[in-house]
Amino acid sequence: MKKLLLITLSYLLFISCSPSSDEVTVTWNIKLNHPVEKDLYIVGNQDFLGAWDPSQIKMEKVNELNWSFSHKVEPRKLLEFKFTLGDWKFQATDKNGNERQNDEFIVPQRDTTFHLTIEQWTDGKEKKNQGQITGEVRYHQNFHIDGLLDRDIIVWLPPSYFSDTDKRYPVLYMHDGQNIIDPATSSFGVDWQVDETVDSLVRKGLLKEIIIVGSYCTTDRTEDYGDTDKGKIYRKSIAIDLKHFIDNIYRTKPEKQNTVVAGSSMGGLVSFMIAWEYSDLFKGAICMSPAFKYEDFDHIESIKDSSKKDLLIYIDNGGKQVDIILQEGVDMMSESLQEKGFKQNNDLFVVIDKEARHSEGDWAKRFPNAIQLFFKK
Template structure:
C-alpha cells in the first residue's frame, strides 16, 4: 500500500487487517484542544461529505473534546475535506488560527481510521472574504426550469452598458455562479474575481466589453452537471431557456461567435458538454480542471465517434488535490480532440499548472488568459 502523506493536523493513521472489498470504512476521530459551543461538521468533495456545504454533515459527539464520523467508501477514491462549526467563518485552523487548505488522501484498500487534533478555529474576524464586487450586477432569483430546482442567476454588466445605450455585447455563461463574482456568496469566501479581471482587461483595451451570466448551482449540482437525465435538461436550459431570457432582457450579441460558456471541475465538464451539444449556439468552452474522467465515468468514450465540431476549446488543470486524479481525463480528452482534427494553439488550448490547487483562487489566476482567447479586443 502506498504511503499516504497527510498534513491536516497532527494525526495517527491506523489500518485494520480487513481484506480488500468493494467498500471500506473510513473513520475520522478528531480531538479538540478546547470545547466548542456549536456542533462540529465534516465537509468535503463527496456527496456523503456534503459536497462543500459547511453545515450538512454533522459529526457524532463522543464527549466535549472528541467527535467522530464514519462512512463506507470505495477504495482508490480521492477525498478532500475540512472541519467547521457549521459556517465557513469557523473552520479548523492551525495553532496560529490560520485556516487550513483542503487536505486530501487516497482511500486505501483497508478500513482506515484517522485521529486528528484540531488546535484552533478561525474566529470569523481574521477569516475575511477576499475581493469585492466591481461594477454593476443584476440578480434574477428563483429562475425556473421544469424538471430542475429553481436557482438564482447573477448578471455582470460591462462598464459602458448604461452610457452606450445602442451598444450590444457578447455573453459568457458560467456555472457555479455563486462563486464567480461575489465573495460573500462563494462557497469558500474566495470568488473567481471575473468582475475585477474583466473590468481591468477592458479598461486596458485588452478585452471586448462582455456580459457575464452566472447560473448558481443547487443541491442537485452533481446531477445537473453530469451526464444524466437532469443534466440533459440543465444543458438545454442554458443553451435555450437562459440564453433566450438574457437575450430578451439585455442588449446582447446573440450570435454563436459572441457566446461562450465556462466552468470548473464538474462545471468544466458541463461547459464542454453544452458547447459540444450546441455548437450552433456557442463559440466554445472554457473548461478548468474538468471532470472528463473520474472513477467509472468517462465522457471521452461517450463522444469518441463524434466528428469534429466548429468550436474553440480551452482546457486546463492544476497539479494538486483532486486535479491529480483529473489529469488522466484531461490528457485523454486532449488526445481525442487532436485525433478529431483539433490543433493545439489554434482551436484547442491546453494549460497545465503543476503548482495549482483545485480552487477558486487558482482558477481566478488562469481566467485572464482564458477569457482573452475568446473575446480579445
Template sequence: MYKLVTIAFLLSLISCIKQRDEIDVTWNINLEKPVDKQIYISGNQPFLGNWSPKSILLEKNDSLHWSFTNTVSKNTLLEYKFTLGDWNFQAANENGIALENMEVITPKKDTIINVNIKNWTSGNQLQEQGQITGTVEYIKDFHIDGLKDRDIIIWLPPSYKTNQTKRYPVLYMHDGQNTIDPRTSSFGVDWQVDETVTNLIENKKLQEIIIVASYCTEDRNADYGDTKKGKLYRKSLAIDLKKYIDIKYRTKPQKQHTAIAGSSMGGLVSFMSAWEYPEVYKGAICMSPAFKYEDFDYINTITEDNKKDLILYIDNGGKGVDIILQPGVEKMEKELLKKGYKLNDDLFVVFNKKAKHSEGDWALRFPYAIELFFKK
C-alpha cells in the same frame, strides 16, 4: 430448494464483493478548546454534503472530541474541511488562518483519520478576501420545469449603463455563487472574474462583455453530469436562460459572441454544453474538468462524433483532486487531436503542476482563458 440455496449463495457472494470494494472511514476530531456550536464535515462526495457547510453533522463524544464514520469505495479521493455550519467559521491554525482542503485517497482497509483543530476562522475574515467590482444584477429563483430553482448573477460591463446603444458578447458560467461574490462563494474566495475582466478591459486587452453566472443547487452532480437531468440543465442554459438574457439585456446573441465556462464538474458541463449546442456557443473554457474519474468516462461517449466548430480551452493542476482528473484531460486531448483540432489554434491545453483544485487557482488561469475568446 436448490434454487433457494443458489440464490442465497449468490446474494452472499455479492455481499462479499461489496465488502471487499468498500471500507469504513472514521474521522476523529480533537479540539484544542471546546466550541458552543455544532461541527460539520463538508467535502467533495455526496456523503460529505457536496461542499455544503451545514449538511453532515459530526457526532459529539465529549466537549473536545467529535467523530464521523461512513462507508466509502476503495481508491476514492476525499477532499474535505470542517465548519461550524458556515464557511465564515471553518477549521483554522493557531493564528486563525483557514486550513487548506484536507485530502486522502481511501486505502484497501478500514481506516481512522485523526484531525487536530486548534482554532476557527472569525466571522469577518473570509469576507475581507474580496468584493464585488462593478455592477451586478440578480435573477432570483430562475425556474425550469424538472430542475430546482436557482439564482443567476449578471455582471454588467463598465459602459453598459451609459452607452444605451452598445451591445455586448456574453460569457455564461456555472457555479455562479463562486464566480463574483466572495460572500456567497463556497470557501469565501471567489474566481474574481469581475476584477479580472475589469482590469483586462481597462488595459484594452478584452472586449467589454456581460457575464451570466448560474448558481448550482443541491442537484449539482446530476445537473452537471451526463444524466437526464444534466441534459435538461444544458438545454435550459442554451435555450431558456439565453433567450431570457437576450431579451432583457443588450447582448450580441450570435454564436461568435457567446461562450461558456466552468471548473471541475462545471468544466465537464461546459464542454458538454458547447459540444451539444455548437450553434449557440463559440466554445468552452473547461478548468480542471471531470472528463474521467472513478467509473465515469465522458470521452467514450464522443468518440464517434465528428469535429465541431468550436474553440476549446482545457486546463488542469497537479495537486489534489486534479491528479485524479489528469488522465481524463490527457485522454480528451488525444481524442480532440484525432478529430482534427489543432493545438494553439482551436484547442488550448494548459497544465500547471503547482496548481490545486480551487477557486483561487482557477482565478489565476482565467485571464489567459478569457482573452482567447473575447480579446480586443
C-alpha cells in the same frame, strides 16, 4: 500489526495490513488540546462526510479530549475534509490560529486511520468576504424552465454599456453564477472575480468589452450539470431559453462567434457538453478542472463516435485536491479531441498548473489567460 508513517499533511497515518477489498474502513481519531462544550463534526466532499454541510456528520465522543469517526469507503476515492463545531464560524485552526486548509488524501486499498491533533478553533466572527463587485450588475430572480428548479441569473455589463447606447456586445455564459462576481453569494466568500478581471483587461485594451451572464446553481446541481435527463433540459435552457432571454433584453451580438460558455468542475463538463451539442450557437467553451471522467462516469466515451466540431476549446486543471482524480479525464479528452483533428495551441488549449487547488481562487488566477483566447482585442 500496523506500520507507522509520517506524512506531510500534519497528521499521522496508520495503514493496516489487512487484504484489499471492495471497501475499506477509514477512521479519524481526533485529539483536542482543550476540551469543547459543543459537539465535534467532520465535514467533507462526500455524502458520508456531509457534502460540505458543517452540521451533518457528528463525531463520536470518546472522552473530553478525544473524538472518533469511521466509515466504509471505496478505494481510490479522493477525500477532502475539515472539522467544525457545527458551524463554519467555528473551524479547526493550527497552533497559530490560522484556519486549516482542507486535508485531502486518496483512499488506499487498505484500512486507514488518521490521528490528528486540533490546536484551537476560529473565534466565531464572520469572515470578511474577499473582493467586491466591480461595475454594473443586474439580477433576474427565479428564472423558470419547466423541468428544472427556478434559479437566479446575474448579468454583468461592460464599462461603455450605458454611455454608448448603439454598441452591441459578445456574451460569456457561465455556470455557478453565485461564485463568479459577488463574494457575498460565493460558496466560501471568494469569487472568480470575473468582473475585476474583464474590467481590467478591457481598460488595458487587451480584451473586447463583453457581457457576462451567470446562471446560479441549485440543489440539483449534480443532475443539472451531468449527463442526465435533467441535464439535457438544463443544457437546452442555457443554449436556447436563457440565450433568447438575454438577447431580447440586452444589446448582444448573438452570433456564434460572439458566444462562449464557461465553468469549472461539473460546470466545466457541462460547458463542454453545451458547446459540443450546440456548436452552431457557441464559439467554444472554457472548461476549468472539468469532470470529464470521474468514478463511473466517462464523457470521453460519450463523444467517441462524434466528428470534429467547429469550436475553440480551452481545458485546464490543477494538481491538488480532486484535480488529481480529474487529470486522467483531462488527458483522455485532450487525446480524443486531437484524434478528431483539433490542434494544440490552435483550436485546443490545455493548461496544467500542478500547484493549483480545486477552488474559486485558483480558477480566478487562470481566467485572464482563458478569456483572452476567446475575446482578445
